[in-house]
Amino acid sequence: MNRVVQHISKQIGKNSRRAFCSGPPRRAIAETLTDSVLVDKQQMFAPSEIVANAAAQAKSQVIETDQLKKLEHVTDLMEEFGKIENVRIGNPTDVKEKLKKMALGGEHKLLVISDFDFTLSRFQNEKGERLSTTHGVFDDNVMRLNPALGQKFVDLREKYYPIEFSPNLTVEEKIPHMEKWWGSSHQLIVNEKFSKSTIEDFVRQSRIVFKDGAEELIQSLDAHSVPLVIFSAGIGNIIEIFLQQKLGAIPRNTHFISNMILFDENEQARAFSEPLIHTFCKNSSVIQKETSFFHEISGRTNVILLGDSMGDIHMDVGVEKNGPTLKIGFYNGDLSDQKALDHYVEVYDIVLVHDPTMNIAQKVIDMINMKHVLL
Numbered sequence: 001m002n003r004v005v006q007h008i009s010k011q012i013g014k015n016s017r018r019a020f021c022s023g024p025p026r027r028a029i030a031e032t033l034t035d036s037v038l039v040d041k042q043q044m045f046a047p048s049e050i051v052a053n054a055a056a057q058a059k060s061q062v063i064e065t066d067q068l069k070k071l072e073h074v075t076d077l078m079e080e081f082g083k084i085e086n087v088r089i090g091n092p093t094d095v096k097e098k099l100k101k102m103a104l105g106g107e108h109k110l111l112v113i114s115d116f117d118f119t120l121s122r123f124q125n126e127k128g129e130r131l132s133t134t135h136g137v138f139d140d141n142v143m144r145l146n147p148a149l150g151q152k153f154v155d156l157r158e159k160y161y162p163i164e165f166s167p168n169l170t171v172e173e174k175i176p177h178m179e180k181w182w183g184s185s186h187q188l189i190v191n192e193k194f195s196k197s198t199i200e201d202f203v204r205q206s207r208i209v210f211k212d213g214a215e216e217l218i219q220s221l222d223a224h225s226v227p228l229v230i231f232s233a234g235i236g237n238i239i240e241i242f243l244q245q246k247l248g249a250i251p252r253n254t255h256f257i258s259n260m261i262l263f264d265e266n267e268q269a270r271a272f273s274e275p276l277i278h279t280f281c282k283n284s285s286v287i288q289k290e291t292s293f294f295h296e297i298s299g300r301t302n303v304i305l306l307g308d309s310m311g312d313i314h315m316d317v318g319v320e321k322n323g324p325t326l327k328i329g330f331y332n333g334d335l336s337d338q339k340a341l342d343h344y345v346e347v348y349d350i351v352l353v354h355d356p357t358m359n360i361a362q363k364v365i366d367m368i369n370m371k372h373v374l375l
């Protein structure tokens with residue numbers, strides 16, 4: 001007999017006594033359901049009500065057990081993270097409190113907002129060679145087909161990438177440069193009128209590589225019906241094509257906020273969606289509120305935010321919620337740049353240094369989704 005049934009039968013026994021015992025005047029105390037007793041009529045409970053009360057109490061006891069076990073897991077997880085060399089947590093107390101709230105909230109309260117380039121995708125391969133961003137798909141492939149045009153894409157990246165990550169410029173100083181970079185590369189794509197099928201081939205031959213465990217993380221979120229918002233200043237069509245090629249289909253739970261190539265009736269690139277999303281405007285200012293999935297994510301008060309750049313830390317701004325946001329940041333920068341690393345530890349709750357996997361994020365999500373007893 002499982003623990004829930006055991007508990008209910010114990011409760012019935014207790015309740016039958018309590019049901020006949022609570023409230024004045026008491027003339028007799030029933031020992032079992034079958035005893036006939038003289039009690040004030042309004043105190044009498046029908047057996048079905050006793051069972052219902054017992055079942056409700058049993059369930060609340062079981063839920064309480066489940067919650068207590070989850071909180072134990074939070075402590076275990078924090079101890080485990082504390083032993084992992086490339087995991088940096090600036091404020092363990094704060095992170096532990098967030099994890100406790102998220103664990104108690106469970107999968108029904110959870111929303112995951114993730115950047116794509118160098119967050120779900122890898123920054124470099126095992127040899128330390130830089131891998132591709134979604135925009136970079138054009139840098140690589142166009143160079144092969146039309147070197148003169150390909151060089152224009154590469155020149156833009158060589159010029160603007162250092163500005164994006166410069167520690168010596170403010171965000172305000174960087175924004176005009178980012179708008180110029182995105183605008184110029186999008187114009188090159190539209191001028192060439194690349195077809196959808198050409199772009200699909202580009203993705204197939206690209207150097208975009210999922211982080212280890214990224215596919216499993218996306219699929220586990222779908223299996224638990226936890227919404228995943230991929231919020232990217234890259235090219236959303238490239239991400240969709242990449243997911244389609246890797247996963248066979250785009251999971252129902254996955255939504256995109258990104259720059260989208262708009263194709264004409266001949267499936268040729270004609271324009272890009274507005275407003276432009278660059279690294280430093282990844283917040284609610286670029287989200288059309290009527291976006292359908294806002295209904296799906298309403299009520300999801302606890303957010304896990306996954307990013308790799310400083311521009312990713314406000315992706316949860318604008319999501320109506322009153323629960324915690326746990327920010328997990330992938331640091332891909334120079335290991336000797338202590339100032340940059342310290343800055344990441346300041347703005348992200350958990351920093352993963354040169355981590356090519358989704359292991360830590362998966363452990364957090366598994367702990368939140370965990371159920372100890374069948375409820």
Ligand SMILES: Nc1nc2c(ncn2[C@@H]2O[C@H](COP(=O)(O)O)[C@@H](O)[C@H]2O)c(=O)[nH]1
Pocket residue numbers: 115116117118133134135136137139156157161164181182185231232233234279309
């Ligand atoms: N190779 C290129 N990379 C580019 C270009 N424009 C932007 N970017 C990079 O994309 C990411 C933004 O994507 P996200 O998913 O991380 O938000 C950004 O960090 C830029 O470095 C380009 O024209 N070529």
Ligand SMILES: [Mg+2]
Pocket residue numbers: 115116117118119307308309
């Ligand atoms: Mg990124």
